[in-house]
Amino acid sequence: MIRRLLLFQLLFFIATEGISQAGNDSLIAVLVKEIGRKEVYENRKQEMIEKLTRALTDINQLSDAAQFALYNDLYHAYKTFIYDSAFKYSQKLIETSYRLNDKTKIGYARIKLGFILISSGMFKETFDSLKVVEVRYLPDSSRVDYYRLLARAYSDLMVYNKDAFYREHYKQLDSNYMDSALQGCKPGSYFHYYLLAVKNLHEGKHREVIHTVEELMQRHTLTHPQLAMNYYDLGAAYLALDEPDKTIRYTVLSSLSDIRASTKETAAMYTLARLLYKKGDIEHAYIFINQALDDAEFYGARQRKVEIGSILPLIAAARLNSVEGQRRIWLTYSAGLTVLAALVVIFSVIIFKQLKKLKAAEAVIIKANANLQEINQRLLEADKIKEEYIGYYFSNNSEYINKIESFKKNIDQKIQSKKFEDIRFLVNGINPSHEREELYVNFDKIFLKLFPDFVSIFNSYFKPEDRIVPKETQLLNTELRIFALIRLGIHDPEKIARILGYSLNTIYAYKNRVKSKSVVPNDQFEQKIMGIKTVSLLKS
Template identity: 50%
Template sequence: MYAKIKLAFSLLSSGMYKEAYDSLSTVNAHVLPDSSKAEYYALMGRYYYDLGDFDNDRYHTPVYNILGSKYIDSALALLPPNTYRAGYYRGLKELKAGNSAGALTMLSRLLQNPALTQHQLAVTTSTLSDLYIRSGETDKAIQLLTIAVIADIQSSTKETSAAFNLASLLYKKGDVKNASLCINQAIADAVFYGARQRKVQVSTILPFIEAQKLNMVESQKRKLLFYAATVTALLLLIIGLAFIILQQVKKLKAAQKIITQAHIKEQEINRQLADTNAKLQDANKIKEKYIGYFFNFNAEFYDKVEKLKRSLEQKVADRKFEDIRSLIARINLRKEKEELISNFDHAFLKLFPNFVTVFNNMFREEDQQELKDGELLNTDLRIFALIRMGIQDSEKIAHILQYSVNTITTYKTRIKNKSIVPNEEFEKRVMEIKAV
C-alpha cells in the first residue's frame, strides 16, 4: 500500500493525474497506519488542489478545492499539531479557501522556524509568494520565489513550480534577462523530472520570453548599428577636422616663418639704422669740432697772411727789398706743418680721448704704441686717426702727412700684422672707437 502511495506521488508530480488517481483508488486507507494514512489523505488533497490549479476556471476549480480541503482536514486530524507538515497544510487549506490573512499568518510563522530544511523552505516560500501575487505585491513575491528557487537548487529538487512562477513575474516586470534564466531552469527541471503539467505551463510563457529576448537582441543590434554609424561619422568628422587643422597649422607655420623672417630683417634694418645713426652722430660731432677747429685755424692763418701782406706792401712801398728777402727767409714751413699736425692731434684727442688706449688694446703689450714726452700722437697713430676721421684713401693720407703712398701702405701693413685682431677686421675695429 505504501508503495502505491509513493507511486501516486510520482505520477501526480509528473502531471499524470488519471494514473495517479487510479493508483490512489486501489489503496485501502482503513488498513493503513496513522502516519501512512495521513500521507495518503494529504496526497489526495494535493491531487484535487493540483486539478483545480490545472483547470483554473470558475466552475471546476472551486469544487476541486473543496474536495481537496476535506482530505487535508482528514490528514490534519492524524498529524501531530506542532509539526511542520501540520502547519503547512493548515496554511495551504486557508490559501485555497481564500482566507489570505489566515494563510499569511500560518505560513509566515513557519518561516520563523530556523530548523526548516531547504526543501521545506522552498515549499513554504513558494506557497507564500502566491498570497503576495494575489495582493499585487510583486516585489515581495519575487523575493520569496527567489529564495524558493535557490533552496530548490541547493536541495536538488526538480519537481518545482518556483522557477516558472519567478520567470513569469520577472517577464511581466520587464526583466527579460533573468526571466530567461529562470524559464530555462524550469524547462530543465521539467524535462529531468518528466513533469508534463510543468512543460505545458512553461510553453505558455516561453515563446513570449524568447520573443522579447529576440526583440532585445534586434534592438541592441539596431543600437549597435546606430552607434557604429555615429562613431564612423564622428571618426570621419575628426579626420576631416584633423586635415583642416593640419592645413591651417601648415599655413600658420608658413605665416610664422614669414613673420619671423620679416622680424629678422626688421631687426637687421634697425641695427643698420642704429649703426648709421651712431655713425651720423659721430660724424656730426667730428664736423662740429673740426668746423670750429678749422675756422680758428683759418682765422689765425688769415691773420698771419694779412700781416705778411701788409708788411710786404710796406716794404715794397719803401723799396726795402733786402728786408723783403729777410722776411721771406723767416717763414718756416716745417714749423707751420708741425703746428698744423699738433693742432690736428689736439683736436682729434678732444673728440677721441680714449683713442690711444683702445688702439693699444688691439696689440700685445710689447707691440703697443709708446709716445714720447709731449707727444700726443705719433705717425702710426696719426695714420689711423685720419682713417677714424673717415679718410680711407691712402693717397689723401699721404698728401696730408707729406709721405709717399707706398710709405703709408707700408705703415698700415706693418701695424696690422702686429695686431692681435685679424687684418681684415682691424680698420673696422678702429672705426668702432667712440667719440665723446
C-alpha cells in the first residue's frame, strides 16, 4: 500500500510538470521558458531569506542555542544560492558552537563549512575544516554527512588532478569514505539509495546507478534539489553508456529542477551546454552556457567559472559563424524574391496586352487564351518555388521567417493593386548593412563580457600615440574586431574576411598596419593576443 502511494506521488509530480512523455526538443523549450521565469523562483527564495534575516534584529536577545538554530537555517538557505553569505553563516555556526562548548555542534558546523568550501573548489580549506572534526562526538546523520563530504572532496580531486598515480589514490579514498557513509545510513532511506547510486557511478557500475535511482524515486517523494541531483546522476550514467538522447533528457530535467529550486551551485546547465555544443545545437548551447555563467557568478563558484570559460569562447564563435551564414541565406532569398517580383510584373504586362486584343478577332482570343494558359502554368510554377523557399527557410531560420512573410505579403498586395513602383521601394528598403551592424554589436557585447580587459591590454602593446580607441558609439572597431576573432581561435584570414565582409587584402592590410605600430615583435604579436585572459581566469 505504501509503495503504491509513493508511486502515485511520483506519477503525479511528473504529470504536473507536463514533461513525462515529452521529447528532448519539448523539454529544452520548457527549460528555455523556465530560464525566462527564473526571477520568479529567485524572488520566492529571497522572500524566505528575508523572513529569516528579520530575526537577526533581535539576535542578542536569543540564547546561544536559538542563535545556532537561526544561523543554521540561514546557512541552508544560502548554501547553494550565494557562497559569500553561506560562508558567513557557517562561520557564525562555528563561533556559536564554540560558545556552547558543544563538540557535536562544533563538528556539525565544520562539516557545513566544508561543504561550501568544496563547492567553490577550495580543496585545501575543505580538508583543513574537516580534519579538526572529532567523529566520535557526531550523531549518525552528521557522521554520514562527514564521510560523504570527504568522499566528494576526493572524487572532485580525482577529476581535477590528471596524474594517474594520484587519481588511483583519490579513487580509493573516495570509495572508502563512501562505504563509511553508507554504513551510517538506514537501509531503504533516501540517503542510502542516493549514496549507493553515487558510489556505483564512481565505480563505473552504470546500470546499477539507473536501477538504484529508479527504485529511489519509486520509494520516496523528492524535493527539487534532490530531483536535480538524481537526474544528474542518471544523465551521467547514460552518458557513460553512450545513450545521448537519454543523457540530454535527464540533464535537462536536472537543470529544470535547479532553476525551480534557485540552485546556483550546479553543474547541470554547464554540462547540458557542452552536450548540445557537441551535438551541433549551437543556439541552445549558447543560451545555456550563458545561464551557467550567470549562475556561477551569482553564487561565486570560482572553479565553475574557469570550467565555463574553457568552452564559452568556442560556443560564442560557433554561434557568430552560424548567424553570419543565416544572414547570407536570407539575403539570397531576398534576391530571389526580387527576381520573382520582376517576373510577375512582366507577366502582368503581357496579360494586359493580350486582354486588349480580345476584341480584335476570335483567332486572337484563342491565341490569347493559349498564352494565358502558358502564363498561368508559369505562375503556378513560380508559386511552387515560393512555397519551397518559404518551407526551406522556415525550417532553418525561425528568426527571419516573420520578416520574410511580411515582405511577401507586401509584395502580393502591391501586385494586386498594381503599385509596381512600390515593389521596388520595398526591395530597396532591405538594409543588409543594418543587419551586419547589429551582428557586430552583439558580437562586441558577447566578446567584451568574456574579455572585459581586452581593449586596455591590447593597447598596452602600443605607444600612447598609436593606441586604438573605438568611437563613443562603438564597443570595438574593425582593427579590434579582427584581433578579437583571432583571440577566439579564428586565425584563417579568409574566414575573418567573410565574417566581417571585407576582402582578403583588406584584412591583411589592417593586420600589417596594426602590427607595424606595436612595440611587440610582429612574429610574437598574435601569441600575445592569445595570452589575454578571460574574465573567469582574471578573477580566480
